[in-house]
């Protein structure tokens with residue numbers, strides 16, 4: 001074959017005028033093939049865009065034998081002239097002149113033969129599902145959102161701060177950590193009292209995968225001003241729901257000198273920015289997902305970016321739920337940790353808008369949140385979204401050394417003098433929050449299950465690939 005510079009199919013569509021009439025070089029995976037005894041049409045996709053490029057094989061030029069390996073899933077390299085398409089449904093096509101088959105794909109055994117495989121079936125084939133239109137669309141949107149997040153914070157002067165994945169502390173205090181050890185599990189060293197002797201372990205103490213980068217993030221914020229983390233976090237809770245993963249990515253901004261109102265303003269601006277970015281840059285993919293799964297998706301996304309979020313204290317939220325007359329599966333009373341059905345009632349039925357719920361009872365929130373004057377509630381804020389429930393959790397932090405230490409003692413938290421040093425030396429008011437990245441991707445793609453918005457999901461009893 002002639003040496004012609006290969007351009008992604010996305011570029012051919014975007015700059016069609018530039019390439020029409022020219023010989024182009026395309027490569028990709030065959031999505032489908034149809035035709036008659038005069039001509040064969042192949043839909044070729046290279047992952048750069050949801051759009052497949054039509055390749056036309058004239059059977060006066062190519063024999064059946066030349067084309068025998070062009071089956072769904074095979075990979076090919078084609079050169080030919082790019083022309084305006086006569087057919088319906090596409091704008092451009094390639095009149096094939098030369099063909100090279102990179103790799104065949106046996107139609108008997110290739111799992112993605114049929115269109116319209118269920119998402120459950122594809123979850124069993126997660127190693128191949130990025131080759132479907134649906135998952136490729138989700139993954140491109142996921143990429144765009146990750147980029148938007150870095151851009152948003154960089155443009156605001158925040159510093160990307162790397163916090164450790166292996167840690168000896170438990171940020172959320174929920175005891176849902178995965179332990180990291182190199183001790184021989186069938187022959188554990190013990191001390192005189194019979195307890196496991198962690199001094200013999202790799203780090204000389206008990207260590208785990210992090211559930212959140214926040215505590216270390218606070219060290220960054222009380223030095224650099226405004227920081228954010230963006231990395232994987234791990235939770236060993238046995239939650240088999242469409243909104244929980246055992247390994248998920250979290251974005252955690254932490255800001256010195258921010259009070260709770262500033263924190264809420266930032267959260268709202270941030271999440272709207274990300275959704276807007278996807279609306280602007282992922283049009284084709286969002287349209288595809290809307291057409292195939294969720295007709296209301298574009299309107300829902302627009303609605304969220306165009307409307308102010310409701311801001312409401314937890315106690316008011318409880319009153320609304322109690323007066324709703326609705327039969328909830330889990331009872332509602334002041335002090336209860338809200339279930340997803342409660343959150344969604346407030347958002348979807350009552351306000352019909354995203355809600356930022358604030359000032360939760362201290363008993364149901366983490367130790368580091370700032371205590372309110374009433375001594376009962378803390379300056380927490382959860383952002384609740386339609387279809388998702390909690391998408392962001394955050395708070396103003398307790399900056400008072402004595403109050404924080406008392407609370408930590410009450411909860412039996414030890415060995416965190418390094419954390420208390422932020423309050424011991426030059427303490428400042430500060431705030432932050434955590435956005436669950438996959439919950440954002442879930443919202444923007446309109447998918448129903450969080451396991452479908454991360455390439456290789458981790459959940460109880462599942463650790464493939």
Ligand code: 4AD
Pocket residue numbers: 171172211212213214235243244245246248250252253390391392393394395432433434435436437438439
């Ligand atoms: O509310 P969470 O537990 O808050 C924290 O971890 C704080 N340290 C954040 C901070 O203030 N810096 O978790 C934050 C968000 C949730 O709102 C949710 O979107 C997501 O992380 N999340 C999960 N996403 C997927 N699977 C899970 N198991 C999740 N648990 C929390």
Ligand code: MG
Pocket residue numbers: 382390392393
């Ligand atoms: Mg939370």
